Amino acid sequence: MVEPFPRAFVIGCPVAHSLSPDLHGFWLRRYGIKGSYEKIEVSTENLEEFLKNLQIRDFVGGNVTIPHKEMTYQIVKDRNQSATWLEAVNTLWVENNILMAGNTDSYGFAANMDDFVSGWRDAKTAMVLGAGGASRAVVLALINAGFEQIFIANRTTSRATILVEKMGSRCTAVDWDDIPACLKQIQLLINTTSLGMKGQHSLEIDLSNLPKSAIVSDIVYNPLNTQLLEQARFLGLESVDGIGMLLHQAVPGFEKWFGLRPKVTDELRKFVLDRLSGDAM
Ligand code: ATR
Numbered sequence: 001m002v003e004p005f006p007r008a009f010v011i012g013c014p015v016a017h018s019l020s021p022d023l024h025g026f027w028l029r030r031y032g033i034k035g036s037y038e039k040i041e042v043s044t045e046n047l048e049e050f051l052k053n054l055q056i057r058d059f060v061g062g063n064v065t066i067p068h069k070e071m072t073y074q075i076v077k078d079r080n081q082s083a084t085w086l087e088a089v090n091t092l093w094v095e096n097n098i099l100m101a102g103n104t105d106s107y108g109f110a111a112n113m114d115d116f117v118s119g120w121r122d123a124k125t126a127m128v129l130g131a132g133g134a135s136r137a138v139v140l141a142l143i144n145a146g147f148e149q150i151f152i153a154n155r156t157t158s159r160a161t162i163l164v165e166k167m168g169s170r171c172t173a174v175d176w177d178d179i180p181a182c183l184k185q186i187q188l189l190i191n192t193t194s195l196g197m198k199g200q201h202s203l204e205i206d207l208s209n210l211p212k213s214a215i216v217s218d219i220v221y222n223p224l225n226t227q228l229l230e231q232a233r234f235l236g237l238e239s240v241d242g243i244g245m246l247l248h249q250a251v252p253g254f255e256k257w258f259g260l261r262p263k264v265t266d267e268l269r270k271f272v273l274d275r276l277s278g279d280a281m
Pocket of ligand 1: 129154156159201
């Protein structure tokens with residue numbers, strides 16, 4: 001009898017643009033693993049049905065992308081701590097016959113920082129720009145890394161205030177207009193807004209008030225070199241781009257489905273960036 005090979009997926013709506021099949025396909029080929037990773041477009045109406053029948057269809061798990069992250073969190077009750085905190089799910093796997101839900105975005109952010117700035121966990125004060133789902137994941141990573149003071153600035157201050165209430169006493173909301181004055185005390189600045197993404201306005205913030213030892217990180221990866229990062233480099237500040245967060249957040253899922261912890265290498269980084277620039281043509 002032929003052993004069935006593990007099958008994983010990414011579900012979203014639409015899902016055609018997802019880079020995850022390229023990423024996991026690269027690792028399957030690199031490690032010579034017999035397995036598959038497919039894109040499946042699932043509408044919101046069909047999400048619950050899909051999740052219920054996932055094991056019957058012989059899937060070992062998969063990724064969840066927009067717009068299903070929050071609804072999957074509501075549906076799948078066995079979750080890891082990160083998904084519980086973030087109230088959103090990006091990774092599913094089967095453990096002892098039970099469908100489990102997790103969120104690997106905080107891990108992905110921290111692992112990317114570890115790759116590029118080994119001492120980033122020694123910093124104590126950070127500012128996070130934005131208050132959406134990505135911001136929440138970054139704030140959780142900062143809390144886990146031991147940051148003592150985390151300022152959250154958002155165009156709509158009320159969203160920052162809600163996030164602060166959720167994430168606890170180490171967080172403080174800041175008005176968007178007060179960012180420049182606040183920068184003097186910031187050791188790590190992270191953009192989690194959509195500003196700077198292809199097709200969006202750039203993030204126009206004057207970084208000159210940041211200390212010379214500050215680190216600037218942008219989770220935007222298309223384009224890779226955002227104006228924010230260019231300004232940081234011009235000022236001689238350490239900078240970290242966003243593609244590594246996308247690559248690292250995929251690691252725990254691949255390991256759970258296919259039994260091997262894959263490496264984030266320069267070759268993978270180049271492969272995914274080439275895919276992105278191909279899309280841009
Ligand atoms: P995600 O879940 O991916 O983080 P999101 O919830 O849509 O996405 O959040 C997008 C973030 O980018 C928000 O913080 C948003 O600010 P608002 O809460 O005020 O909408 C921010 N953002 C988007 N466009 C912006 C703009 N032109 N200026 C400033 N912030 C902007």
